[in-house]
Amino acid sequence: MRTAFIQELIRQARTHPRIFLVVGDLGYSVVEPFASEFPDRFLNAGVAEQNMTSLAAGLASEGWHVFTYSIANFPTLRCLEQIRNDVCYHRLPVTVVAVGAGLAYGNLGFSHHGIHDIAALRPLPNLTLLSPADPGEAAEAVQWLAENPGPSYLRLGKAGEKTLHTVQGSSLGPIRVSKPASAGPASIAFAATGSVLSVALEAAERLAAQGQPVTVFSCSRLKPADREAFAELWKYPRIVTFEEHVLAGGFGSLLRELAPDGIRMRSLIVPETLTSVVGSQEYLRTQAGLTVDAAIRALESFSASPTTR
Amino acid sequence: MSEPLPMNLPSVAVGVPPAVESGVSPGGPPGSVTVRTEPAPTIRSSVDLAAAIRAHALRMVTRAKASHVAGALSMADLLAVLYSGVLRHRPDQPDWPDRDRFLLSKGHSCTAVYATLALRGFFPESELATYGQDGSRLMAHISHKVPGVEFSTGSLGHGLPFGLGKALAAQRDRKPWRVFTLLSDGELDEGSNWEAILLAPQHRLDNLVALVDYNKIQSLGSVAEVAELHPLADKFRAFRWAVREVAGHDHNAIRDALETVPWEPGRPSCLIAHTTKGRGVDFMQDQLAWHYKSPSPAQLADALRQLGCPD
CATH class of the missing domain: 3.40.50.920 (Rossmann fold)
Incomplete structure (x- = not known):
């Protein structure tokens, strides 16, 4: 799913010049193609998710559609208040992307079990929450988000998930x-x-x-x-x-x-x-x-x- | 205030400047500001402006029976200088694209900013009377619903990271405007600030300015008792910022520092303003209690008299 995500994000970035990617020092062997094609629209914010999220909101307040990228609970729970106050309340186009949501990184331990994120984010105002099931749904989610920038959360699996179906429309409803x-x-x-x-x-x-x-x-x-x-x-x-x-x-x-x-x-x-x-x-x-x-x-x-x- | 204030106010009134129909803010494009430079009846200098800001903040807090007046008084001089020629801004066009961005990170001290914006003409001074009242847009922590306010805060440690993002946007879009973020000393306890302090020099964001209202009293004790920041300037320098320290109520010193940012190319600037909490009202100065207390009508009258702004 993360491969489908980055490939689609690169595709969308070619036609959406205000897409910006901020990573929290994660994404080895995933985000490099984006960084090399769009060096002016990429930032590694370091291992600092609160700052990553607030600065993404700051960028977004100046007209960028910012995707923040990290794994499991780091881009969500670690900086929940930044998502709530800076992104959602101000209704800014920041898409929080978590890879390895759910039990995808199960063998990495409890810290990496993304099993509280929906509950934490679902009550926040103005937020769109997409939780795709396979690479096709993940790509469709990125397409939808690029066309509809706003406060949003993209809950991704890891790499290597099989394609489960070819039905379109997953970003719109069941x-x-x-x-x-x-x-x-x-x-x-x-x-x-x-x-x-x-x-x-x-x-x-x-x-x-x-x-x-x-x-x-x-x-x-x-x-x-x-x-x-x-x-x-x-x-x-x-x-x-x-x-x-x-x-x-x-x-x-x-x-x-x-x-x-x-x-x-x-x-x-x-x-x-x-x-x-x-x-x-x-x-x-x-x-x-x-x-x-x-x-x-x-x-x-x-x-x-x-x-x- | 019947006449708009001139964009550039001296620190201290020095006679009456000639009336000119067109003025230009420093560094702004020609013709960016068209105001009457005839000074308003009572505010002829940034010092006058600071007194008016303090008086309004005291009235607002008293009327709303609210807290946080001492922190508003401690930063009034910083605001008065910022809005007397340092910040490029247009009160009649709050979203002017080339404006400098001002962010109040210590959102609880919003009365001073609301007062400044009203005195500057962003909205009518009469609206200040609604502060903290049911349904008012003047919430008790700063709100971006108010003209001239870029960003809502209230939880500490958000302003500088958000400002970093704005500074990055200006850099990537090659825009000339700057970002000024005003922080409290107590909120430097928040780790998120240090995340931003660490990252800003990495990207050579010399369009980012942090002002620290260093009054040395936080919410439940003195800074020294809670989590000592001294030596604060050394901390910022160690994080690769250009740092200056000023007496935070000396308008000339503040102006000299802010008019010359960035002090070092490629480095963000930190102005540490040594201030007094509750400045200008003798019974509030350096008193922890006035982080919380709301003045009685008699105390308000006394405070306004001390400021030379009796109702």
Whole structure:
């Protein structure tokens, strides 16, 4: 995803002369092509994310569309107040880009688990929040942001994610990405944000093979969001959500805030207690219960329990 | 104020200058400022302006039963000199592209800036009476919704990093305007400032000026008791800034320093202004309590009398 991001950013920078990239001393073997093609529109702010974010806002106040780039929690939580006051309150065109969001850098430890960012950023005024699932969605997000500069957060995975679908429009709202085998008249939706969409798709495929159709949605755009923005989802009385994020304030929490009465939900999330475990993204997903088996169990639990969780 | 103030005020009134219809701010393009240089009835110098700023700040804080008056009084002279010929600005065109950018990082002292901007004609002086009242745009921490204010602050440690970004924009766009950021001493406890202090010389931002209102009292004690900054000038020099120290209520000294920035090509400038918190009102001077207290009507009258600005 980060490769798709930088390639698309370079493409957009060629036609958008006010795009500027500020990095927090990270991006080795990623950002160099941008820096060499646009040396006057690139800055390494050093290991100093508060300053990076405020100076990005200062640049933005003079007509630049600034992308700040760092990994995991560094460009978000470390400088949350700079995003809130300097960027969002002043409504300045700064796009905060985090690579390795969720559990992408799982083996680097708790410091690098980006599992609180959605909750932290979602309440901020004027902010657009995009959480793409694959390289195609990431590129589309950059295109959309270049055309719509404003306070924004781009939540990216790492490198090497597979292309999960070719459906367009992910930056505008939920998109239906089910494979034909799993499409059909279903009363159950799987809704995912970020790269964990792959788990939802795999679970849907297995369920389809068992004669249980499920519709899968990719939800990159998490803000601005209102009930209407997710209208497609509300056609399904039962929804299972997928995210590499804690429940509080995350994607499942967002849908619960917006859902009309009568929609029942289950959420596959990262438990807050998953703090001392380190391992690959795959391993941590298993530990967290973000798995195909867990998705199927969640679906079965709808019939086991009539109450809405 | 019926007549707009001239852009260039001397430190001390020296007779009445000839009335000329057109004046030019220093360094600005010809014809950039067209004002009557006939001085206003009572403000003929930056010293007069500073007294008027202090008087307004005291009235605003008293009326709103607000805090932070002492820090407004300590920086009034810096503002008066900045807005008497140092800063290129146009009160009737607050977003004039070539203006110098002034940022108040110690946003809690906003009364002095609101007063300065009103006295300069950015908005009517009468609006100052709404300070801190329900629905007013004059919030109790500086607000960019007010004409002439570039940036809202209130949380400390934001102004200098934001100003660095603006200075970088001017450098990359090859613009002549400068960025002046006014900081408190207490807010130099914030690490974000030192991130900016470290980075600015790296990019040779000599269009960036930091002014430190060094009154040596912060929120809950003296600077020496809380987190001693001395030797502050040496700290900035060690971070590769050009540094000058001035007596922060001496208009000529402030003006001489600010009119000659940058002092060293390629280096940002730091003016350390040694000031007195609560300057100009004897019972407020150097008193920690006046970071918080709001004057009573009798205290206001006393303070205004001391400033020579009785209501």
